[in-house]
Amino acid sequence: MIDEKTAREAVIRAADELFYTRGVQAVGMDAVRTAAGVSLKRIYSLFASKDELIVAVLHHRTTIWDAGLATTSERATSARERLLAIFDFLDAWFREPDFRGCAFINTHGELGATSSAVADAVREQKRTFQEYVARLVADVGAPPALAPQLAILAEGAQTTAAISGSPDAAHQARAAAETLIDVATGRR
Amino acid sequence: MIDEKTAREAVIRAADELFYTRGVQAVGMDAVRTAAGVSLKRIYSLFASKDELIVAVLHHRTTIWDAGLATTSERATSARERLLAIFDFLDAWFREPDFRGCAFINTHGELGATSSAVADAVREQKRTFQEYVARLVADVGAPPALAPQLAILAEGAQTTAAISGSPDAAHQARAAAETLIDVATGRR
DNA sequence: TACAGTAGAGAACGAACGTTCTCCGCGCAA
DNA sequence: TTGCGCGGAGAACGTTCGTTCTCTACTGTA
Numbered sequence: 370m371i372d373e374k375t376a377r378e379a380v381i382r383a384a385d386e387l388f389y390t391r392g393v394q395a396v397g398m399d400a401v402r403t404a405a406g407v408s409l410k411r412i413y414s415l416f417a418s419k420d421e422l423i424v425a426v427l428h429h430r431t432t433i434w435d436a437g438l439a440t441t442s443e444r445a446t447s448a449r450e451r452l453l454a455i456f457d458f459l460d461a462w463f464r465e466p467d468f469r470g471c472a473f474i475n476t477h478g479e480l481g482a483t484s485s486a487v488a489d490a491v492r493e494q495k496r497t498f499q500e501y502v503a504r505l506v507a508d509v510g511a512p513p514a515l516a517p518q519l520a521i522l523a524e525g526a527q528t529t530a531a532i533s534g535s536p537d538a539a540h541q542a543r544a545a546a547e548t549l550i551d552v553a554t555g556r557r
Numbered sequence: 558m559i560d561e562k563t564a565r566e567a568v569i570r571a572a573d574e575l576f577y578t579r580g581v582q583a584v585g586m587d588a589v590r591t592a593a594g595v596s597l598k599r600i601y602s603l604f605a606s607k608d609e610l611i612v613a614v615l616h617h618r619t620t621i622w623d624a625g626l627a628t629t630s631e632r633a634t635s636a637r638e639r640l641l642a643i644f645d646f647l648d649a650w651f652r653e654p655d656f657r658g659c660a661f662i663n664t665h666g667e668l669g670a671t672s673s674a675v676a677d678a679v680r681e682q683k684r685t686f687q688e689y690v691a692r693l694v695a696d697v698g699a700p701p702a703l704a705p706q707l708a709i710l711a712e713g714a715q716t717t718a719a720i721s722g723s724p725d726a727a728h729q730a731r732a733a734a735e736t737l738i739d740v741a742t743g744r745r
Numbered sequence: 746t747a748c749a750g751t752a753g754a755g756a757a758c759g760a761a762c763g764t765t766c767t768c769c770g771c772g773c774a775a
Numbered sequence: 776t777t778g779c780g781c782g783g784a785g786a787a788c789g790t791t792c793g794t795t796c797t798c799t800a801c802t803g804t805a
Binding site: 390391392394395469470473474475476477478479480481482483488491492495496514517518520521522523524525526527528529531532533534537538541542544545548549552 | 582657658661663671679684702706709719726
């Protein structure tokens with residue numbers, strides 16, 4: 370038998386992909402079982418309910434997202450570049466063939482009204498992202514009001530790209546961000 | 558018996574409110590029946606399936622949205638003010654007690670992957686909105702590239718407000734829009 | 746009054762789903 | 776070898792839901 374940690378990861382990874390591709394409610398636990406290769410009995414010994422699995426998947430997505438953002442920003446040398454790197458990161462993501470929008474936004478739209486645990490997990494990840502942006506804005510020496518503006522651009526780019534099916538929103542948002550940063554830092 | 562048009566409207570209105578509040582999949586046709594006061598048999602004579610009802614509800618939302626936007630922009634005297642009025646409209650909307658985000662974004666997150674009819678209806682309404690913004694941007698004499706930037710701000714404000722539960726995103730997006738418009742029109 | 750047609754209320758049906766249970770096989774201790 | 780505990784596969788259970796069907800009441804007509 371595979372150990373608990375491996376089984377947990379297999380279930381979360383399989384559920385993540387299924388939930389993201391088809392939507393949470395469209396995926397039955399049977400499908401998760403088949404994709405993960407872990408028996409239902411085992412799944413329910415690892416997660417008390419589907420709701421708990423959904424929250425675990427969201428937390429998993431958070432770490433993936435944070436890691437991706439960190440990797441992209443590593444290449445940047447200044448705070449300004451690190452801010453703009455957010456939109457390069459989005460651009461690369463939007464171009465992935467199975468891109469289907471932000472999983473947090475999608476899941477919130479689907480279950481935010483019903484499950485407060487889901488709503489909390491989503492809110493938490495957005496809050497973390499906003500804090501990340503706020504830190505970079507402080508580093509770049511711009512007024513704090515710039516941070517939510519850039520975060521809103523990033524959110525808007527994600528929903529726009531998801532609905533339109535085109536990655537254009539990333540560079541459009543990047544251009545807007547550049548203007549806002551320039552004005553806020555007195556460059557323009 | 559009430560006439561067809563009235564029954565249709567009652568069903569759409571009831572379904573709209575239920576879908577928006579609880580999410581589409583969380584609402585059964587029984588709940589729609591009870592809320593609308595129209596028998597299931599009648600509902601299914603007006604709409605071939607729940608999917609068709611969902612699309613009808615989305616179209617209904619589109620007209621509501623367009624009308625609200627038109628009303629808000631009536632007060633504005635210049636194209637610039639009409640562009641900014643979009644964000645005042647959002648601000649008023651975000652403050653409504655039962656605000657739960659953009660119904661189109663939510664429904665797309667919930668069913669966009671499963672139902673192409675839903676995805677189409679959502680894409681259509683976003684496209685209409687983008688064209689509206691593009692027209693105002695042309696009126697204000699700014700380069701066309703400004704339009705998608707403002708549209709992205711509006712989208713981002715909607716998801717941010719929905720998830721955070723606070724209306725702040727409206728005025729943050731408005732401030733960003735003001736900066737972008739000023740730069741694009743050479744005011745700054 | 747008798748009758749035909751229609752619409753409403755909700756029971757019924759079949760499918761899907763979350764969750765639990767049963768059965769079987771395997772590894773291990775004595 | 777025998778017995779035991781544990782885990783896997785998936786059948787089973789109870790519920791929910793979309794959709795259809797049945798029965799009843801009512802309206803209008805002769």
